Amino acid sequence: MTRKDLANFGEKLGQQPWGLWLLQAQRVVRIEVRRNLFSWRATWVFFLAFIPTVIILLHTLFQRHPVMEISDDTNVLAGIIQIYYIRLGIFFGCLGIFSGLIRGEMVERSLHFYLLSPVRREVLLLAKFAAGTVSALLLFGSAVIAGFTLIYSGFGAAGRDYVFNGPGLSQLGAYLSIIVLACLGYGAVFLLFSMMFRNPMPAAMLLFAWEVINPVLPTLLQRISVASYLRHLMPVSVATEGIFALLTVQTEPVSAWAASLGLLMLIAIVLTYSCYRVRSLEIRYTSD
Amino acid sequence: MSIYKHSYRAYTGRLTPVWSRVFVLVRYGFSEIWSSKITIVLFTLSLLPSIFFLFGIYLANNPLARALVGAKNVGFTSIDAGYFLAMLQIHCWLALVLTSWIAPRLITFDLADNALPVMLSHPISRFGYVAGKFIALFSSLSAITWVPCLLLFCYQAYASPQGWTGNHLRLAAGLFAGALIWILFLSILGIALSSWVKWRMVATGIIIAAIFIPAGVGGVVSGVLRTKWGMLLNLPITMSLLWQRLLGAAPSSLGRRVDLPTSAIVFSLLLAAVGCVAMLNARIRAREMVRG
Amino acid sequence: MNDRIIFDDVSKFYGEVLGVNRITLSLPPGVTTLVGPNGSGKTTLMNLMTGLVQPSSGHISVLGVAPDNATEFFRTVGYCTQFDTFPRGLTGFQFVMDSLMLHGISAAQATKLAAQSLGRVNLGDAAGRRIAGYSKGMRQKIRLAQAIAHHPKVLILDEPLNGLDPMARAELLELFQELGRQGMHLLISSHILEEVDRISDRVVLITGGYLIAVGNIHQVRQEVREKPMQVIVRCQHPELLASKMFAIHHCVEARIHPDGKGVFLRTGDVDQFYSMLNDIAAEGAIKIDTVAPADDDANAIYQYLIGSDGSAS
Numbered sequence: 001m002t003r004k005d006l007a008n009f010g011e012k013l014g015q016q017p018w019g020l021w022l023l024q025a026q027r028v029v030r031i032e033v034r035r036n037l038f039s040w041r042a043t044w045v046f047f048l049a050f051i052p053t054v055i056i057l058l059h060t061l062f063q064r065h066p067v068m069e070i071s072d073d074t075n076v077l078a079g080i081i082q083i084y085y086i087r088l089g090i091f092f093g094c095l096g097i098f099s100g101l102i103r104g105e106m107v108e109r110s111l112h113f114y115l116l117s118p119v120r121r122e123v124l125l126l127a128k129f130a131a132g133t134v135s136a137l138l139l140f141g142s143a144v145i146a147g148f149t150l151i152y153s154g155f156g157a158a159g160r161d162y163v164f165n166g167p168g169l170s171q172l173g174a175y176l177s178i179i180v181l182a183c184l185g186y187g188a189v190f191l192l193f194s195m196m197f198r199n200p201m202p203a204a205m206l207l208f209a210w211e212v213i214n215p216v217l218p219t220l221l222q223r224i225s226v227a228s229y230l231r232h233l234m235p236v237s238v239a240t241e242g243i244f245a246l247l248t249v250q251t252e253p254v255s256a257w258a259a260s261l262g263l264l265m266l267i268a269i270v271l272t273y274s275c276y277r278v279r280s281l282e283i284r285y286t287s288d
Numbered sequence: 289m290s291i292y293k294h295s296y297r298a299y300t301g302r303l304t305p306v307w308s309r310v311f312v313l314v315r316y317g318f319s320e321i322w323s324s325k326i327t328i329v330l331f332t333l334s335l336l337p338s339i340f341f342l343f344g345i346y347l348a349n350n351p352l353a354r355a356l357v358g359a360k361n362v363g364f365t366s367i368d369a370g371y372f373l374a375m376l377q378i379h380c381w382l383a384l385v386l387t388s389w390i391a392p393r394l395i396t397f398d399l400a401d402n403a404l405p406v407m408l409s410h411p412i413s414r415f416g417y418v419a420g421k422f423i424a425l426f427s428s429l430s431a432i433t434w435v436p437c438l439l440l441f442c443y444q445a446y447a448s449p450q451g452w453t454g455n456h457l458r459l460a461a462g463l464f465a466g467a468l469i470w471i472l473f474l475s476i477l478g479i480a481l482s483s484w485v486k487w488r489m490v491a492t493g494i495i496i497a498a499i500f501i502p503a504g505v506g507g508v509v510s511g512v513l514r515t516k517w518g519m520l521l522n523l524p525i526t527m528s529l530l531w532q533r534l535l536g537a538a539p540s541s542l543g544r545r546v547d548l549p550t551s552a553i554v555f556s557l558l559l560a561a562v563g564c565v566a567m568l569n570a571r572i573r574a575r576e577m578v579r580g
Numbered sequence: 581m582n583d584r585i586i587f588d589d590v591s592k593f594y595g596e597v598l599g600v601n602r603i604t605l606s607l608p609p610g611v612t613t614l615v616g617p618n619g620s621g622k623t624t625l626m627n628l629m630t631g632l633v634q635p636s637s638g639h640i641s642v643l644g645v646a647p648d649n650a651t652e653f654f655r656t657v658g659y660c661t662q663f664d665t666f667p668r669g670l671t672g673f674q675f676v677m678d679s680l681m682l683h684g685i686s687a688a689q690a691t692k693l694a695a696q697s698l699g700r701v702n703l704g705d706a707a708g709r710r711i712a713g714y715s716k717g718m719r720q721k722i723r724l725a726q727a728i729a730h731h732p733k734v735l736i737l738d739e740p741l742n743g744l745d746p747m748a749r750a751e752l753l754e755l756f757q758e759l760g761r762q763g764m765h766l767l768i769s770s771h772i773l774e775e776v777d778r779i780s781d782r783v784v785l786i787t788g789g790y791l792i793a794v795g796n797i798h799q800v801r802q803e804v805r806e807k808p809m810q811v812i813v814r815c816q817h818p819e820l821l822a823s824k825m826f827a828i829h830h831c832v833e834a835r836i837h838p839d840g841k842g843v844f845l846r847t848g849d850v851d852q853f854y855s856m857l858n859d860i861a862a863e864g865a866i867k868i869d870t871v872a873p874a875d876d877d878a879n880a881i882y883q884y885l886i887g888s889d890g891s892a893s
Binding site: 048051052055056058059063075080081083084087089092093098099103104107108135151198199201202205206208225 | 352490496500504508
């Protein structure tokens with residue numbers, strides 16, 4: 001590529017209607033979040049996100065909290081994040097949210113309304129992805145914050161001390177960044193599945209099985225996994241026995257930056273390919 | 289237009305018995321299940337473990353065969369309750385995968401295509417409709433659970449010394465009961481969840497999620513509230529305990545730590561089944577109410 | 581030609597199944613009706629035009645813009661599809677508003693335009709209700725409202741009169757005619773041939789994925805030379821007229837009208853026929869009340885060119 005080619009490319013890039021695309025993307029996000037999150041149809045995702053919060057609330061209200069149990073509760077919270085949220089809650093939540101963005105609308109025969117609007121298809125796809133991410137983050141992020149707050153509030157001053165003067169806040173920050181990356185990672189993969197397959201569920205179930213057995217695979221294959229990157233970001237190790245060790249075992253150590261960057265690269269590649277595929281998407285509604 | 293011919297006559301010929309009409313739905317259910325190539329693939333995969341277990345039984349009872357494959361001096365697996373427990377578990381979990389694929393095919397197509405008013409305007413009740421679908425699913429799951437397990441038991445009985453069968457009849461009963469409980473539960477769960485959503489894709493995911501999400505929630509309950517009762521929501525663990533007790537196998541390390549009463553396990557399964565029946569009652573209707 | 585809808589040798593195959601084959605069309609402003617039996621390719625043509633499916637070969641442009649340039653294309657095109665499904669949980673107003681917001685229009689302006697288009701299809705009162713509770717006719721109207729809300733220059737309507745009662749049909753037909761007169765392109769697919777007759781400036785006949793005829797109904801009828809024109813003549817002595825017409829060899833068939841006050845005459849040469857009829861009228865022996873073509877309509881050309889089994893004849 002010559003300097004002239006780069007200059008031309010830069011000029012073309014500058015001439016694109018970025019302002020209009022941004023406006024349209026914002027509106028698609030608003031429409032999608034309103035339709036999919038703030039509606040009765042989203043009840044199940046609220047359940048997935050907040051059921052641990054409700055259980056922690058019961059624990060805070062009705063059980064005693066001697067100070068020596070702070071470390072136990074810290075481990076329990078880490079277990080909830082790593083085993084429940086990453087493996088189950090966010091996995092299935094994102095599966096439902098992101099599969100519904102394209103494939104769900106094809107099944108409901110309503111996708112053509114978007115394709116008949118003056119929104120470029122790539123902008124539409126990325127905006128839908130953003131909407132799904134916003135929905136997932138709003139739910140799971142607030143659930144984690146609420147759970148974290150509740151679990152330490154039961155300890156009174158000792159809990160406050162742990163959070164503000166101890167490792168609490170940095171742990172919360174780590175958990176939230178794990179939630180963000182999990183939502184982005186699973187979201188991108190499920191969005192791609194929904195564009196590649198008429199029924200993305202078998203592929204999703206294979207991914208579920210892959211994520212479970214991932215720790216026992218060779219190092220190279222471990223890189224093809226969302227959960228494997230997230231394991232390295234956990235601030236607290238969770239030790240379990242038996243088959244559940246598969247869900248938590250430490251693998252070859254990787255720095256947090258490398259893990260985050262690796263996952264972001266995976267997300268970028270998946271989204272780029274999805275944008276390529278959406279250009280040739282056709283509306284052929286057949287029976288499911 | 290005046291009516292003057294009076295030549296129209298309703299059908300007055302022979303009718304089939306009322307009870308047999310459910311089997312029309314069963315027949316159509318089978319045709320729908322087996323019209324998919326993926327069903328055939330999954331069914332074949334589900335029967336593959338039987339071949340490995342069969343081979344294991346053959347080797348365990350045949351020293352010459354063991355010598356031929358070079359396993360003569362290796363301590364070989366004995367065909368006991370633990371062996372049949374592993375067999376039952378593998379077949380039953382594969383039945384879950386098959387259920388998640390075929391249960392939606394039975395119900396969601398009717399819902400998505402708005403066929404329920406047509407189906408239920410025939411002389412068949414809602415119970416008959418659900419029974420037809422249930423029988424189709426139950427029969428398909430039987431073929432990959434208790435049928436191959438009992439056949440393997442029969443083979444072991446044939447290959448083993450005299451007296452083995454009499455001493456191990458409990459295993460046969462345990463295999464049959466364990467598989468039956470599981471596939472009865474899976475069938476009602478699969479049909480209920482498939483009726484709750486109109487789209488097959490979603491139904492497949494929900495059936496799998498319905499097993500694992502409560503397991504996760506149960507783990508959270510046990511961990512946060514420091515109680516073993518959360519494990520009642522963990523179907524993989526409760527079914528393992530139930531099967532282990534039915535077969536009289538030695539409890540695993542997990543089973544020793546999680547000591548749930550059998551009655552509580554059965555009660556939780558019954559409660560879930562009642563919930564599924566309630567879902568079916570709400571969804572299998574000839575009309576749909578739209579509010580607003 | 582920036583005021584035309586152009587199909588340039590467009591074909592679409594769904595695997596081995598033919599959708600449309602080598603369609604070349606150039607449609608000016610006005611009302612154009614797509615006529616053809618079920619499965620003939622009308623919806624495929626409309627979906628190709630709007631980019632919902634991609635052509636296997638050929639090019640399409642609408643007012644000089646290709647369908648893959650969504651930003652510019654859908655500002656000027658509105659498509660009322662035949663799919664009777666909607667995003668779940670929306671009211672009629674929300675449905676139209678969401679569509680307008682994607683055009684980049686401000687919320688206030690979008691509200692105004694939404695109210696206008698809902699009023700145009702007489703759904704103003706029901707706009708606050710959920711679409712899931714609408715009748716079939718109301719769902720048809722809300723789809724139309726959404727298609728016209730942004731004031732497109734080209735309106736594509738796939739069987740827009742399905743499910744509507746006679747009053748609603750008449751209102752919408754009047755609306756389509758008015759829009760056509762204002763210079764909009766309207767492309768309508770319809771099975772209701774009487775209505776095609778009433779509103780169309782031109783008709784496109786399609787069957788089995790192939791283009792059969794394009795043009796004004798009367799022009800197309802005249803092109804169908806192998807089918808003699810049928811004329812109805814209302815007069816006092818129809819049997820006398822019939823015998824005179826047979827005598828001058830331009831008439832191939834005569835049938836007395838059931839009420840006995842007219843005769844259907846078929847002729848292979850309509851110009852000579854009218855000339856002879858003038859002469860007969862001038863003789864004064866037969867008083868002729870009216871003369872009119874009896875098969876110069878969409879129904880007739882459909883029957884002649886497509887036939888009752890849907891195949892091209």
